Amino acid sequence: MKFKMIYSFLKSDIDLIEKELKTAIDSRSPLLNEASLHLLSAGGKRIRPVFVLLSAKFGDYDINSIKNVAVALELIHSASLVHDDVIDDADLRRGKPTIKSQWDNKTAMYTGDYIFARSLEYMTKIENEEAHKILSNAIVELTVGEIEQIKDKYRFEQGLKDYLRRIKRKTALLIAVSCQLGAIAAGAPSEIHRKLYRFGYYVGMSFQITDDILDFTASEKELGKPAGSDLLQGNITLPVLYAMNDPRLKERIINVNEEVDRAILKQVIEDIKGCGAIEQSHALSFRYLKKALEELEGLPKTSANKTLRDIANFIGKRKF
């Protein structure tokens, strides 16, 4: 089943958000329009808007107010991707040239600034103080995460805790907040929106671990960038951490950097795949997924609940 099929009943609302995203980034600057549209049309799964909408179903669902939360969150996510690509020197994202590679770092910087500024406009339409505080805190964590990610690069003496903190900031927090703010904007009570926050957090952790596994196991075509890109850029992900438990493999991993011979890289990737690290990573991803599903147990048994479960399961099992 395709991801979009799971939430097909939301299609008209998602289409509305898609349209609103295009309106949101519209500016009088042709270069800015082109760069922003380039980014948005690269698409992605719009996971955050989907979570916002589904979580809002646990309250008083009104697409006209909920859409502002969804648009704000997707724009924040998009802006952070543009700046991430600068930090990671990434040339490809979802198979398309990144803004920093198609234009340059400066263009990427200010396109990110602009999209982020636009997201603020949508945030101000959410008339709820608590929502603002939750979101601004998440944005601080997101930016601190940017920096931690650089600091932790090629730092091979790190532990599971460092990794988990990093992916929390990078991915899980914004998904958690998408769920929580969707519910808050729909006026859901705190015991509901806090559960949805935790659900989003666990799903986000599982999602990012799966992403980090796929960087090793998926094909270049599926990834839209070469396999092993994370390792090559010095990003120490979960499979790498597990693989380094073998001292001999660890020594070879430590020697990987952007100048490494591609044949050697390929062999290291194969050995990481063969040493059990992928299975261990899947197991941890699955534990987070299970925790996510447990949170749903405590929520009303609605069709939104079922859809969130389907999405969580899809995310846990996805192949790319």
Add this chain to the structure above:
Amino acid sequence: MKFKMIYSFLKSDIDLIEKELKTAIDSRSPLLNEASLHLLSAGGKRIRPVFVLLSAKFGDYDINSIKNVAVALELIHSASLVHDDVIDDADLRRGKPTIKSQWDNKTAMYTGDYIFARSLEYMTKIENEEAHKILSNAIVELTVGEIEQIKDKYRFEQGLKDYLRRIKRKTALLIAVSCQLGAIAAGAPSEIHRKLYRFGYYVGMSFQITDDILDFTASEKELGKPAGSDLLQGNITLPVLYAMNDPRLKERIINVNEEVDRAILKQVIEDIKGCGAIEQSHALSFRYLKKALEELEGLPKTSANKTLRDIANFIGKRKF
């Protein structure tokens, strides 16, 4: 008279804000702390906080709530400076190495992101929907301004309108908003905070024009960077626009770029200074200053009013 002398009666409140700024940027990342502190301690005049406080005096002044507005605005301003230096490839600001020159563009990008994110936390403490809308709109304009500034670089066929729109976005808008939000946060009525907005706007325009004049007339020591830096970077400021009314001077100006011989640059600067362009620029700056003072006429004759007038006059006459 020194700038700080004018508002000496605000000293304890400004000191409080200074302390709060340091708290605001505190993070667990040593690099980030260092870069952010480097930026904040380079200081600047804290014009925006001063305008916030003085404008708040037209309402129910409570430093504990007003300080959040002042800190948010100064952080937004600081964040935008860091990104501006990336865009302008500037190595010096206020006589100190910029973050992008002391570290690199990436560090500058995420330090700016981080400081900006912190400013949002202070914004959320302002419990006023109108304030949020005004500020988010100003931030959008600020980022659009970043881009327009790049687009307009070395574009010698531009007019006064382009220049004025650029400095509005770059400087005047945030000063206008500082005045307006200070008053709004203090519960001042709309006829007051709108007047203060216009006052700030006019002062900001006058301030930036003076800044652009000083780039030609002040010494390298006063500027903290070489004179004529704007022209060298292709930023077409008001004195340049006026100087280009002389076709022969225009041709020589057009040939200035970052590779130009320094002796030729020096002569072009001298000729811009000698052709009347500086006097014309002063005249326009003075017209804005006069409009600013007229707005104050319509406001209660308080000591805050007098101080705003003193600051405006100081800004109009400052030598560096």
